[in-house]
Amino acid sequence: METSESGLTRREFLGLTGGVIVFFAIPSELARAAGESEGGEAPSFNAFLRIAPDSTVTVFTGKVxxxxxxxxxxxxxxxEELTVPFSSIEMVMGDTDLVPWDGGTWGSTSVRFMGVELRAAAAEARDVLVEMAAEQWGVPPSALTVSEGRISLTSDTRTCVALGELSEGKEIRRALKGEPKLRPVAEYRVVGTSVPRAEGRGIVTGKEQFVADVRIPGMLHGAVLHPPSFGARLTIADTSRAERVSGVVEVVREGEFVAVVAERPEIAREARQSIRADWEEKPHPSMASLWDDLRSTAELADTVTEEGTVGSVLEAAERQFSATYQTAFVAHxxxxxxxxxASWQDGKVTVYSNTQTPFLQKDDVAAALGLESGQVRIVVPRVGGGFGGKTNPELAIAAARLARAVGRPVMVDQTxxxxLTWNYFKPAALIDIRCGVNGDREITAWDCDVYNCGDRGAEPPYGFANRRVRSFGCDSPLRQGAWRGLAGSAITFAIEVHMDEVASEMGEDPVEFRLKHLDNDPRLAQTVRAVAEAYGWTPRRAPTGKGVGFACGIDVGSRVAEIVELEVEAKTGLVHVSRVVVAQESGLVINPDGITNQIEGGIIMGLGPALREVVHYENGRILTDRYSKYPIPTIRDxxxxETVLVPNPTLSPQGAGEPSIFPISAAVANAIFDATGKRLREMPFLPARVLAATAA
Amino acid sequence: MAERKETVSFQVNGVERELKVSGSRNLLSVLRHELGLTGAKYGCGVGECGSCTVLLDGRAVRSCAVPISAVAGRSVTTIEGLGGEDGLHPVQEAFLETQAFQCGYCTPGLIMSVVDLLRRKPDPTEPEIRDALAGNLCRCAPYPRIIRAAQLAAAAMSSSGERHGDK
Incomplete structure (x- = not known):
């Protein structure tokens, strides 16, 4: 198998005959690629686009x-850059044999990084074609106009040619180096409009294929044996009964990996239950001691920021405040x-997988099965929601192993x-904040320690002159990993509740108090003002009894501010969020309806960990293993x-998938305080906690 | 251990089907693995998420929780059969119009639940919409759009019903 440095096979390269191809790279992605591709050469580009002789445009990217x-x-x-209709663009995504290396779809990077480079590549392709037309017609490029996918003489538009025709069947390759001139925002016709999703019709008709919908003739289904608790070692497994279950093809055992392969998933699962296995279990910490355990195992991981002299300013401050905030383990x-x-052919395995990180999974599958990277292809159709939770390779590895063992394609799908049990979780977070306030009611010192959750969003958005933020790693009782916005939603909860506490204690209006500390960030200040105006905010000192709360934050370059209205049922402690007004500034908006959809979804998803969601565990087992025990928000919630998109079209597009989830839990907590006069510093705000607080 | 199979006849999307299957198999498994109808999705297997919702004699059921033996002699409509040969059902149109989805995995189940609701209540109030769809979970959570889609479909169906004089 001949493989190019990018992971593209020669066949695929040769398949692209004619047209203009522009390769381009995201510098940070390349650096990661160089670090992560073991032994292999680092790729020199992350994506490319091609304008075919018939003027169709194909974009190849590893994003999913x-x-x-x-x-x-x-x-x-x-x-937009090619002045062609949206419908003429074909996207080839997430197939490791067809697209160059990519670090994965997470961190709101698709538009912010990939999109910006892709746009430049399109502009470069356009400029190449303009130069060619200019040469052909013996005029300077400045005499030409590009519009409607055609290049024409500005003085006589009857002399024109379609973009794709110019290559005349030759293949022209360019690597994007400089920064080509982009079309002026004022002339945009596609960017900035709410183009509906091309996949919409497939989705509403049930025809859009997810991995579980893919069928390969002769395929079987696998179910992997799990231990009764985390980390248990398999000592004895008697699989004889499972092997006799009708419809079972084989029980595969490779070391501690035991799985049933059968004609249908439910047969495999039923047979799995009849495996008699003995396990050596290990002791696990109790959920009740979580917070103490995190503190007692904490080790300084990173000083995120240290400015000025926090200690002495805190000591000298007129008022000092300190509080601890906690957030539970949460599932995706x-x-x-x-x-x-997985399906094998000629020593190569193709794995259809619903992963956010196809290229990392490719390496993981290769390593687990002792294969060369070129022997693994990962194909990602549409993924049914990721939220940071679909980066683990276990299923792909299991399917590849089982398919190899039985010599037929095997699907492994989780119940x-x-x-809800065998994935990683959003880390529980423990956050200590101390701050000092001067005679002008300004925060002059900020000292924040975050435990166990990483440090995304730990840098406060405010211009505190003296500040120190430290991040501590701890022994986590559960496997933990990425979750929409990483630690940001937990730390923003702590920062924004603390700001609200200080504002209220100092008799300040919560919105004005934030603005007072935002001279350093005019974009956030403008976003805060935008949400206050949209809501019709009037200055107040909480608690007002009305149940209105404010919070704001910064993430992936975007600025976001939210105002929540809610009711607290005095008898039950149940919290009903009735209205959210949100303002978000994300630079240039590519698709207003698309970004609004993301903002709304992020807010409602965020209400889950704010109000109800807790992963319960005991003795190394997850107890919240079905939706009725792990109640995510429903349409009733x-x-x-009301969404306000704060315009800033001259700024490059910023991340949009995650920011709105950052302030929502703080806005809810602050609204509960506004309603009841009681502070909740531990998420979620379960009815029992609300009742306990209001009874105190 | 031999699987006891029985012959079950029923209609799917207007077509008569006769299958030899174990009577305890659930309808979702039969649709997805015997009939190639993958529009209804597996989400929980215990009737708690609604992504497998189909219509059984016109009423929404969680197909993961319906044994195939209970379907004998009855009529099943899946998302694939909703719009018929030509075009989309008004509820599908409304979901497109409002872009009431993100990943789209739970969308077929949601659409079937809205169809069922509008059959029972052609002009539902917002609380009625919320009640009817509370069993259809969606982690991407474009719920406000889903409510708008249900309202839009209700309006479209009632005006077309009036136009055709069949109301």
Whole structure:
């Protein structure tokens, strides 16, 4: 197998005959690629686009579409620069044999990084074609106009040619080096419009394929044996009964990996239950001691920021405040569980997988099975929601192993119980904040320690002159990893509740108090003002009894501010969020309806960990293993949401998938305080906690 | 251990089907693995998420929780059969119009639940919409749009019903 440095096979390269191809790279991605591709050469580009002789445009990128709308937004950005219709852009995504290396779809990077480079590549391709036309017609490039996918003489538009025709069947390759001139924002016709998703019709008709919908003739289904608790070692397994279950093809055992392969998933699962296995279990910490355990195992991981002299300013401050905030372990709980379908041909395995990180998974599968990287192809169709939770390779590895063992294609799909048990979780977070306030009611010193959750969003958005933020790593009782916005939603909860506490204690209006500390960030200040205006905010000192709360934050370059209205049922402690007004500034908006959809979804998803969601565990077992025990928000929980997109079209597009989830839990906590006069510093705000606080 | 199979006849999307299957198999498994109808999705297997919703004799059921033996002689409509040969059902149109989805995995189940609701209540109030769809979970959570889609479909169906004089 001949493989190019990018992972593209020679066949695929040769398949692209004619047209203009522009390769381009995201510098940070390349650096990661160089670090992560073991032994192999680092790629020199991350994506490319091709304008075919018939003027169709194809974009090749390793990003995947999980519902966030990147497929639509990226195509819009290309269509804009090439002045062609949105419908003429084809997106080839997430197939490791067809697209160059990519670090994965997470961190709201698709539009912010990939999109910006893709747009430049499209502009470069356009400029190349303009130069060619200029040469052909013996005029300077400045005498030409590009519009409607055609290049024409500005003085006589009857002399014109379609973009693709110019290559005349030759292949022209360019690597994007400089920064080509982009079309002026004022002339945009595709970017900035709410183009509906091309996949919409497939989705509403049930025809859009997810991994679980892929069928390969002769395929079987596998179910992997799990230990009764985390980390248990398999000592004895008697699989004889499972082997006799009708419909079972084979029980595969490779070391401690035991799995049943059968004609259908339910047969495999039923047979799995009849495996008699003995396990050596290990002791696990109790959920009751979580917070003490985190503190006692904490080790300084990073000083995120240290400015000025925090200690002495704190000591000298007129008022000092300190509080501790806690957030529970939370699951991703996408409705589509993890699934992988593996099929071998000529010593190479193709794995259909619903992963956010196809190229990392390719390496993981190769390493687990002792294969060369070129022997693994990962294909990612549409993913049914990721939220940071679909980066683990276990299912893909299991499917590849089982398919190799039985010599037929094998799909391994998780049940809901497995999905809620055997994935990693959003880390529980413990956050200590101390701050000092001077005679002008300004925070002059900020000291924040965050435990166990990483440090995304730990840098406060405010211009505190003296500040120190430290991040501590701890021994986590559960496997933990990325979750929409990483630690940001937990730390923003702490920062924004603390700001609200200080404002209220100092007799300040919560919105004005934030603005007072935002001279350093005019974009956030403008966003705060925008949400206050949209809501009709009037200066107040909480608690007012009305149940209105404010919070704001910064993430992935975007600025976001939210105002929540809610009611607290005095008898039950139940919290009903009825209205959210949100303002978000994300630079240039590619698709207003798409970004609004993301903002709304992030807010409602965030209400889950704010109000109800807790992963319960005991003795190394997850107890919250079905939706009725792990109640994610339903349509009954959805508030009315009014979204303001704060315009800033001259700034490059910023991340949009995650920011809105950052302030929501703080806004809810602050609204509960406004309603009841009681502070809740531990998420979620369960009825029992609300009742306990209001009774105190 | 041999699987006891029985012959079950029923209609799917207007077509008569006769299958030899174990009577305890659930309808979702039969649709997805015997009939190639993958529009209804697996989400929980215990009727808690709604992504497998189909219509059984016109009423929404969680197909993961319906044994195939209970379907004998009855009529099943899946998302694939909703719009018929030409075009989309008004509820599908409304979901497109409002872009009431993100990843789209739970969308077929939601659409079937809205169809069922509008059959029972052609002009539902917002609380009625919320009640009817509370069993259809969606982690991407474009719920406000889903409410708008249900309202839009209700309006479209009632005006077309009036136009055709069949109301």
């Amino acid at each position: 579409e999980m519902g966030e709308g990147n497929k639509t937004a990226l195509a819009q950005m290309v269509a 709980a996408p409705v589509e569980p993890h699934v992988a379908l 809901r119980e497995e999905e 959805a508030p009315k949401i």
